[in-house]
Structures are given as structure tokens and as C-alpha cells.
């Protein structure tokens with residue numbers, strides 16, 4: 308045991324406001340793990356909500372755990388310390404349940420690292436009844452849990468709020484009645500959102516594609532994605548304030564969930580269904596509670612500006628001199644009550660996502676905003692005093708041609724021209740941060756049949772854009788690294804055989820490309836292949852309430868548009 312690490316944990320706790328410390332006596336203990344650093348985990352509202360939800364049960368004690376920083380990891384290894392929880396510094400392997408909240412596929416390897424560091428057997432089949440129950444949830448593993456199916460006992464798919472009670476009840480029954488691990492897991496099978504990989508096996512065709520899913524024992528045909536119908540019945544806000552996050556001491560409140568736009572490339576808009584909104588009076592009540600703890604309020608949501616009462620919410624906040632920060636909005640949301648509020652609150656930057664440079668490509672991806680609207684809205688924001696813009700673009704979209712890449716360059720320069728004109732002679736000059744990312748065809752989207760573009764081609768496009776925008780005052784460009792997007796795509800689209808890649812990469816200390824070389828699995832199979840329309844995808848046993856046929860229809864429309 309390292310006293311240095313314990314001291315660090317205690318220092319973090321001292322800086323926090325809102326951590327929950329409960330007695331363990333007779334309670335079910337849950338180690339809630341964010342498979343990345345404290346800084347990132349504590350910025351995650353889903354993780355924060357789960358912490359609160361678990362601890363709301365009187366007979367549960369839930370503590371947090373994170374992936375240690377590089378420096379702390381060395382100390383863990385040097386002292387042979389088993390990973391411990393933040394609140395009481397108890398070893399993670401002494402908890403009854405270890406629950407992973409996974410938002411990003413890139414954190415799958417960290418799940419394995421954490422199990423190893425906690426001295427918990429990595430594969431579900433190796434673990435016994437006496438070992439902690441390993442559960443996982445979050446958007447990444449809801450869309451496609453298969454790459455980590457070998458390591459998790461039970462996945463909870465979708466939003467957990469309305470499922471947890473049943474889960475805990477079944478856990479209690481299982482604990483008192485089950486005699487072995489399989490029997491134990493069977494108790495959770497009636498929960499329609501519980502995916503238990505042990506009860507589904509996968510058969511493959513000679514070509515490597517999936518032939519069928521086979522139920523073993525109590526396995527079920529389909530596993531549902533949990534969705535909370537009425538957001539007002541949930542409370543999603545920052546429970547633990549800390550300076551050590553991206554949202555330093557900001558009290559975040561979730562205003563909306565899901566999105567009704569269903570853009571063809573977007574996982575959130577397709578997997579989690581139509582936009583759901585919290586009533587304005589509930590948001591205002593939550594803000595009042597937040598203001599009792601901090602003067603910094605942040606409003607979050609995937610389609611926040613689509614809220615039917617968004618303008619009235621902005622006006623109420625402005626009247627009450629409540630000046631929040633607001634996450635990214637759609638172009639349509641760039642209008643007065645919001646802009647006035649942002650300017651008043653001193654927020655001088657706005658995040659917007661044109662996604663593509665040409666109107667034709669924006670239409671193809673299901674986000675048909677005209678160039679006129681983009682230019683008009685960005686200019687309006689600048690005139691109002693919001694001088695800094697962060698613009699998101701995707702490259703490698705289906706059917707993309709060089710003209711589409713040049714159109715990104717053109718659009719950025721047109722926006723820049725307007726910023727320069729509007730801020731000329733002023734003391735504060737406007738800036739544009741351009742964020743360019745490689746498109747990954749995500750499960751449950753109409754684009755799931757398309758391949759990812761080859762890394763070499765993505766690199767060429769990035770070089771072109773960076774070169775063309777280089778040296779332009781007011782513009783800075785940040786991009787992803789296509790070879791890492793390639794790895795992410797394998798994890799987002801892969802099947803159960805990807806678990807071998809994860810194990811190998813763990814052994815090789817994170818060297819993905821060496822493990823690709825050393826294993827008899829071709830990752831191009833997951834990324835670069837055009838899918839047949841009738842192909843069975845690794846995530847096809849998941850039911851999110853939308854039919855695959857409706858996605859196929861949209862896919863066909865885009866195929867027709869591309870070949871026209």
C-alpha cells in the first residue's frame with residue numbers, strides 16, 4: 308500500500324464539495340469506475356449522476372474509482388498496490404459490484420487496465436461467485452458492447468435511472484439464492500435492458516461475418532435500450548464540485564437528452580431516439596439549488612437549443628441575472644435571447660458544427676443547413692459580440708470528393724473574412740478554432756453500412772486543409788490523428804473477436820499496431836469493408852426501438868444521391 312497515493316486521494320477529496328461518505332456496515336458496496344482519469348471522469352455528467360443514484364439507495368454504498376495518471380500508475384506498480392476507491396481507499400476488488408461507466412470506445416483498453424490493476428480476473432468466464440460482479444453501461448457500450456463482452460458480466464443498455472431499482476432487487480435475490488456464477492447471472496435476465504454475454508453465443512460465416520446469435524440457456528432474442536420517457540422524473544446535475552475537472556467548480560444541469568434530427572452520421576441522434584426536454588421550471592429550480600453551492604452554472608444537452616421553451620428559458624435567466632455557460636448549439640439556435648444572455652455572461656465563444664463544407668454533403672449527411680444560414684448566423688454572433696467560434700467538421704464522409712474538402716476550406720475562409728471585417732479596428736479580434744475529425748461509421752446509424760475512409764487518404768485531406776489554413780491569422784486548426792481514429796473504429800464496429808486484440812494490446816502496453824500485426828485478425832475487415840445490406844451486425848441483437856429497415860431506407864437514399 309502506498310501512503311503517497313492515499314495522501315493524494317485525501318487531498319482530492321478535500322478539494323471536493325458534495326462527495327458522499329457512507330458506512331459500509333451491511334450494505335451492498337459498489338465501486339463506480341470511470342475508465343479514464345479523475346479529471347475526465349468528474350467532467351462526465353452521466354458518471355456523476357450514477358454516483359448519486361446508487362448512493363440514493365439506503366442499503367448501497369457507492370464509491371468512485373478512476374484510471375490513475377501515468378505518474379500514479381508507476382507508484383501503484385512500484386508498491387504493488389491494488390487500485391482503491393477514492394472515498395475510503397478500499398481496494399476495488401473488495402467491493403460487491405464494480406460498475407464501469409463507458410462513454411468512449413477508446414476507454415475499452417482502460418477497462419482491462421483497471422481490472423488488472425485491481426487484481427480482478429479479466430475474463431468473465433474466469434471469475435467465480437466470490438469475485439466482484441463486473442457491470443458496465445454508457446453510450447459506447449450501449450451502441451456495441453461486443454468488443455468488451457468477454458470482460459463484463461452484465462451490461463445495462465441505455466439510460467440506467469429506471470432500471471437500477473430492479474437491478475438491485477435482483478442482485479439481492481441472486482446473492483441469497485444462487486449457488487454458482489451462471490445461476491447468479493440468470494437472476495438478471497428478466498431485466499429487458501440487461502445484456503449478459505454469457506447467455507448469447509455468436510456463430511460466424513466462412514467470410515468472417517456473423518451468421519447468427521445463439522441463445523444459451525436463459526438468453527433472450529433481443530436486449531432493449533433503456534430510455535427515460537419523462538426527463539422531469541430524473542435529476543441530472545453535478546453532484547460533486549471540484550476544481551480538478553474541465554468544468555472547474557461548474558454546476559452542470561442537463562436540459563435535454565437525445566435528438567429528434569437523426570442526422571445520418573450521429574450516434575446520439577439515432578441510438579437514443581427523439582429529443583426529450585426538462586421543463587423550464589425544473590431547470591430553474593435546479594439552478595437555484597446550484598447557486599447555493601457555486602456561482603458557476605452550465606447547461607448541457609445534445610439538442611439544447613431545440614428545447615420548445617428555450618427562448619423563454621434564456622429570457623428568465625437573463626432577467627434573474629443568472630449567467631450560465633451553454634454547450635454547443637445548432638445554427639438555428641443562434642438567435643437573440645440566447646446571444647444576449649451569452650454576451651451578458653461574458654461567454655465570448657460559441658461552438659457550432661457545420662460538419663461538412665458543401666451544401667450537397669450537408670444534405671447527404673442529414674444536416675441540410677444552407678451556406679447562407681451558416682454565414683448569416685456566424686456573422687450575427689460576431690456582431691453581437693461573440694467573437695470566437697469553434698467549428699466542427701468531419702472528413703472521410705461517404706461519397707466525399709476533393710471538392711467537398713475544398714468546400715470546407717472555402718467556408719472557413721468566408722467565415723474568417725466576415726470576422727475580420729466585423730472586428731477590424733476593434734481592440735478584441737475574433738478567432739476561429741477549426742476542429743477536424745475523421746468520420747467513423749457508427750452502429751445504429753444509416754451510415755453503418757459504409758466503410759471508413761482509408762487512413763492514408765484521410766491524412767492527405769488533413770495535410771491539404773492544414774496547409775491551406777496555415778499562417779492565416781485568427782485561425783487555428785486542431786485535428787484528430789487518423790491512425791487512432793482507425794483504432795477507435797475497430798472498437799466501435801468490432802465483434803467479440805476484438806477482445807483478443809484488447810488482451811494483446813494490454814500485454815503490449817498499449818501498442819495497438821503491434822498487436823494488429825501479431826494477431827491473426829485483420830482489423831481492415833471491420834473498417835474498410837462495404838457491408839452487404841443483409842449483413843448481420845455485431846449489435847443487431849440490441850433493440851433501440853427503431854427498425855433496421857428504416858435505417859436501410861435512409862442508407863439507400865444516400866447511396867442513390869452519391870451515385871447520381
Ligand code: SF4
Nearest residue numbers: 566568569570573576
Ligand atoms: S448531429 Fe446534432 S442535430 Fe444531428 S442528430 Fe446529432 S445531436 Fe442531433
